[in-house]
Amino acid sequence: MNIAVIGINHNLSPINIREKVSFTDTKNIEATNILLDKDLEEIVILSTCNRSEIYISCEDIEKGINIVRDFYEQFFDLREVRKYLFNKKNTEAIEHLFNVTSGLDSLVIGEDQILGQVKDAHEFSMKIGASKKLFNKLFREAITTAKEVKTVTKISQQPLSISYIAIKLLKEKVKSLQNKNILIIGLGKMNLLTIKHLEEENVGTIYIANRSVEKFKEIQNLYDNIEYVEYKDRYNILKEDKIDIVISATSSPHLVIKKEDLPNIKDPIYFMDLALPRDIDFKIKELENANVYCIDDLKAIQNKNDNERIKLSKEAYKIIKNKIDEFIEWEEVSTIDPTIKSLNKKCADIKEDTLDYIFRKIDLNQRDKKILDKMLSSALKRMIREPILNLKHVKNKGKREEYIKAIEELFDI
Numbered sequence: 001m002n003i004a005v006i007g008i009n010h011n012l013s014p015i016n017i018r019e020k021v022s023f024t025d026t027k028n029i030e031a032t033n034i035l036l037d038k039d040l041e042e043i044v045i046l047s048t049c050n051r052s053e054i055y056i057s058c059e060d061i062e063k064g065i066n067i068v069r070d071f072y073e074q075f076f077d078l079r080e081v082r083k084y085l086f087n088k089k090n091t092e093a094i095e096h097l098f099n100v101t102s103g104l105d106s107l108v109i110g111e112d113q114i115l116g117q118v119k120d121a122h123e124f125s126m127k128i129g130a131s132k133k134l135f136n137k138l139f140r141e142a143i144t145t146a147k148e149v150k151t152v153t154k155i156s157q158q159p160l161s162i163s164y165i166a167i168k169l170l171k172e173k174v175k176s177l178q179n180k181n182i183l184i185i186g187l188g189k190m191n192l193l194t195i196k197h198l199e200e201e202n203v204g205t206i207y208i209a210n211r212s213v214e215k216f217k218e219i220q221n222l223y224d225n226i227e228y229v230e231y232k233d234r235y236n237i238l239k240e241d242k243i244d245i246v247i248s249a250t251s252s253p254h255l256v257i258k259k260e261d262l263p264n265i266k267d268p269i270y271f272m273d274l275a276l277p278r279d280i281d282f283k284i285k286e287l288e289n290a291n292v293y294c295i296d297d298l299k300a301i302q303n304k305n306d307n308e309r310i311k312l313s314k315e316a317y318k319i320i321k322n323k324i325d326e327f328i329e330w331e332e333v334s335t336i337d338p339t340i341k342s343l344n345k346k347c348a349d350i351k352e353d354t355l356d357y358i359f360r361k362i363d364l365n366q367r368d369k370k371i372l373d374k375m376l377s378s379a380l381k382r383m384i385r386e387p388i389l390n391l392k393h394v395k396n397k398g399k400r401e402e403y404i405k406a407i408e409e410l411f412d413i
Contacts, residue, residue, distance in 0.1 A: 001331055002061040003138070004089040005096055006068040007046075007053030010107055013084040015296045019277035021076050023047035024253060025124070031075060032130045038067050042135040044125040046100070048117050049162070049276035049295055050107055055097065057134050061089050094138065094327060098320045102146040103155070104313050107298060108165055110155035113189065115146050133334075138327065145323040149316040163193040165298045166272050167201065170245060172301075173270060173291065177201040183243045184208045185234060185257070186250035187215040190274050194247055199223060207243070209234040239263040247272045248279035259283045265290055332400070333392050339404050340388055342413035347380040 008018060023031060028045050035043050035056070042057040054071075058064040065087045072081050088096050096105070101118045103110045122139035125131035131139065149155065171177055181204045184191050198206060208216055209229040216228045229237055234257070237243060246269065250256055256279040257271070271292045273280040278294060285292040355373060358364075364372070387407070394400040407413070 001090045001328070002059060002064075003055070003057050003093045003134070004061050004065050004068075004087060005053050005055045005093045006065055006072070006085060006087040007051060008081065008084045008086070009051035009053065009105070010296070010299075011105070012086055015276065015278065015294055017078075017081060017084050018050070018052060020078055021052045021072060021081055022277055023052065024251075028124065029128055031071070032125070032128055034075070035068065035071060036130060038071075040064055040067065042125075042132050043130040044122055044135055044139065046118060046121045048114065049274070051100070053100075055093070055135065065089065091324070091328065094324055095320070097138065098142050098145055098324060099317075101142040102149045102316055102320065104316060104320075107295070108162055109310065109313055110150070110153075111161050112150075113161070115143065115150075118146075119143050134331070137330065141323060141327050145320060148323075149319050152319060153312040153315050155312040155316060161193055162274060162295065162298065163190055164197050165301050166247070166274055166293075167194065167197045169293060169298060169301050170270060170272055171201065173293075174245070177203050177245075179204045180244040181242050182206045183229070183234070183237060183246045185231075185246065185248035185279065186210060186275070187212075187219075188249055188251065190249040191247065192219070194249070194274070195219070195223065195226070199225075204244075207237055209237075235261055235263065238265075238269075241266055243269060245270045245272065246280070247274065249274035250279050251275070252279060253277060255279060255281050257281060257284070259287070262287070262290075332397060336388075336391055336400070336404060339391075339407055339413070342408070343384050343388070343411065346411055346413055347377075347384060351376050351380055 008021060010018070023045050028047070031045060031054075032043050035054070040056050040058045042055075044055040046053045046055070054068050056064050056068060069082065069085055069087070072085060073079055097118075099105045101115055103112065103114050106114055118139065122131055122135070122143070126136065167177070174180065177198070178201065182198060184195065184206055187208060187210045195206060195208075204225065206223070206226045207229045208226055209231050210216055211231045213228060216226075220226065220228075238246075244267075246257065248256055248271075252275070254277075259281045262284065265287055266289065268289045268291070271280050271284060271290065273292065273294045276295065280292060280294075282292055282294070284290050351373070354376060355369075358372065359369065391400065391403055391407075394403060
């Protein structure tokens with residue numbers, strides 16, 4: 001097995017580092033091509049607001065890990081990233097992926113969004129030809145297992161998410177969200193969920209600034225208190241002094257709210273940045289009456305339901321362990337695939353030579369030729385079927401390798 005994951009995440013790295021090593025689709029393609037050119041066989045890049053992780057498969061896994069560690073520093077021109085990088089290999093790497101996909105390694109235990117993000121990352125890698133047989137199997141198993149974990153443990157049924165925790169933090173800071181006017185910037189999945197949570201707090205008007213009015217129209221009839229604001233007018237509405245809270249979650253690679261462009265802030269205003277890279281200039285907190293929070297500030301919020309989720313996660317780990325054992329067994333057995341392929345080719349060559357000789361010596365009609373072809377194929381497959389089945393059932397890796405070597409030598413394949 002030659003699998004590894006190298007990257008940074010919310011457990012080990014602050015947001016000012018994470019936002020500098022996030023991958024857009026364009027960067028993902030560029031990075032994948034660079035790494036494939038360095039003899040890495042399979043690659044999947046997972047980039048979210050809480051993590052930037054590169055999963056690799058290659059012949060020399062230690063060399064592969066060093067290649068990716070160097071890559072992070074060079075690609076992002078960020079020497080300091082090296083001290084925040086973690087790496088796991090083989091079973092530990094597989095376990096990490098399963099835990100991540102199931103939401104057990106998330107800021108909010110059991111959150112749902114990461115499952116879709118892993119699925120999207122794998123599909124993107126398949127489209128550009130970087131995920132093949134091994135990673136296709138690995139990521140599909142991780143995704144299927146995550147679904148089973150959520151179904152069996154019900155770990156995601158409680159209304160917890162990054163958006164929920166963000167609203168909880170704001171509620172603590174503001175004391176009450178009732179009748180507060182909110183400016184939402186961006187209408188991605190994160191903010192769609194944010195709006196739902198805000199509605200439960202009986203807030204005032206929710207102004208939505210988004211580049212596309214079409215997305216706003218999709219939800220316009222769902223809420224009575226939302227209004228659309230042209231994205232270019234986001235600063236103008238702040239000048240009117242009627243916004244109490246700004247919540248931003250876009251995929252922009254640049255700041256969408258800058259300190260130098262802000263109007264004079266007369267009344268207290270709270271900025272919640274749920275994006276990575278960050279949307280809101282952190283220097284805004286230097287201004288009087290301005291309060292700025294980001295994803296990392298959410299770590300301080302301990303929800304009452306956390307203990308229950310931790311209990312449920314123990315059950316999830318048991319499910320994951322069994323699935324990992326099954327994957328490892330599949331991966332080990334798959335090492336005999338080249339031998340099986342060679343044996344089948346040997347049989348096909350023997351059949352072809354034999355039939356060619358028979359057909360030259362005996363005049364047969366088309367029907368008899370087909371019957372003879374099928375009988376010879378069946379006989380040759382029967383000869384190798386039992387050795388292959390027995391080889392698949394050998395649990396001892398060393399013994400299996402000995403048998404493979406013996407078969408290859410005996411059959412000259």
